[in-house]
Amino acid sequence: MASFQSLPGFREFYPDALARRNHLFRLWRQTARTFGFEEYDAPVLEPLDLYKAKSGDEIEGQLFNFTDKGGREVALRPEMTPTVCRLVGARASALKRPIKWFSVAEFYRYERAQKGRERAFFQFNADLFGEPGPEAETELIALLVQSLRAFGLTAQDFYVRLSDRNLWFYYLEALGFDDTQTRALLGAVDKFEKHGDDAFRPYAEAHGALAPERKAQVLAFLGVKDFATLEKTLAPLAGEKLAARLADWRQLLGHLGAMGLAEFVAVDLGVVRGLAYYTGFVFEAFDRKGELRAIAGGGRYDNLVEKLGGPALPAVGFAIGDVTMGLLLEQRGLMPAFVPAADVYAVIGGAAERTAAFADIHALRAAGWRVDYPLREMGFGKQFKAAAESGAKLALIYGGDELAKGVVKIRDLVVRTERDVPCGDVLATVRDVLAGA
C-alpha cells in the first residue's frame, strides 16, 4: 500500500482511464469545431476576487484558495465563465462577431465528493458572445445536443430542459411581486422539484406566506411542460414585452425543430437555475431515467462581461462535465474499450538478428507505424504469443535463416500467411499491406 494517497476528490488516470477521458475530449473538440467554435485556454490560478465579483463572498467556502508568496489572494479556477468573460471583454472591439469559443479544461471546487461530483473535474465549455437574440441559443443548444449525440446517445438517453428567467420575471411582475420577492420565489422554484412545499419556506419567512391563489399560479407556471400551455398560461397577461418574448420562443423552438432536434428539447419552466446572473433562456441536460446529476447546464448571461470590467456584451454559454457524462456513457454501454494495438511486431532470433532488425524497426516508426518488439531476447514461441497479444496485423520475422538469404519473413497475423521479402523492401511492403487493409 502506498504511503501517500491522492487527495480526496482528485482522480488518478491510469492509461485505460485516460483513454476514456481522451475519448470525451476528442469528440467534444471535434463537435465544437464543426459548429465553428474556436478553442482557447487560460490560467488555472486566478485572483480570488474574480470569483467573488461574479458570485459573492460566500463562494470562498467552495474554492481552493490561498495566499501566494507575493501576498496575493488566489484561487484555482472553479469554472471558466468569469475567465472567458475577461478574455473576451479585453479584446471585444477587435474580435470578429459572433465570438464562438470553447475550451476543455480542469476545474477545482472544495466540496464533498459524491456520485457524479469530484473536487477536480473537467468541463467542455462553449460560449457565444455578441448575439442578443435567440439565434445564439439556437447555436448553443444545437451544439450541446450534438456534443452528446456524437457519443451515440439518443433522445431515449437524454434531453434538454428549456426554460426562461425572463418569462418568470414578466409573469411574477404581472402577479404583483416586486423584484426582491421575485428572486426569492425563483429560489423556491429552483428547489421545488427536490423539496416540494418546503421550498417555499424561505420565501414565507422573508415575505410572509403566499396567498393560496398566488401559490397556485406559481405552481401552475412551474408545471408548464409544453409551449402551447405556456402560451395559454400567459394569454391573460398580454403586453408588448411578453409578445416579443413569446416570438423569441417560437423562433428558438422552430429553428431547433428545423435542425431535427425537437425530440431532444423539452419546455420546462421548472428549471430556473440557482444562479442570479442568468438573464434569459436557461437550459439543463439530464439523463432520461433521472438517475444522474445534470449532465450539462447553461443559459444567457448578458450582464456578466460588463460586470467583470468589460463592455456590455450579450452572451450565452453552457458546460458539460466529464464525470456525469462518463457515468452515463458507461451505463449505456457507449464507452468503447480502448485496447492499444500495434501495427507491426518484430520477432527477432538473437543478438545478430536484433542488430539487423533495428534499422527496419526505426524506419517504420519514423514513417508513422506503431512497431513493438521484445526488449530482451526471448524464445520464438513466446514472441509469437506477444505478437498476437500486441494486436499487430503483421509480424516481421528476423531469424538466422531469413537473414542468411537476405530476406525478412512477413507474417500476416490475421490470415496467418507468410512470405519472404528482400531486406530492402520491408518498409515499402509493410506500407502496401497496411494501407491496403
Place this chain on the structure above:
RNA sequence: GCGGUCAUAGCUCAGUUGGUUAGAGCACAAGAUUGUGAAUCUUGGGGUCGCGGGUUCGAGUCCCGUUGGCCGCCCCA
C-alpha cells in the same frame, strides 16, 4: 460543514466464538518450449490486513481515534 456505511494482494473476495507462518480466483512473471499464436500444466513475485492507540498470554477479528472510499443532507457556478 453534518449524518450513515465500508476499508484484507493490482482487481473481485474468503478468513469460524480472538489462537501457529493470512488464503483463493483473475491479472502479472518464469518454465514446460532455440522457429510459429490468446489453450494447458508447473512454479514464482506481490500484503507492516488503510493508519495510530487500547484491551488481551495472543488482534485481520473486540474497543477508541484518525484517514480514505461510497451513499445521503447543505451546496452545486
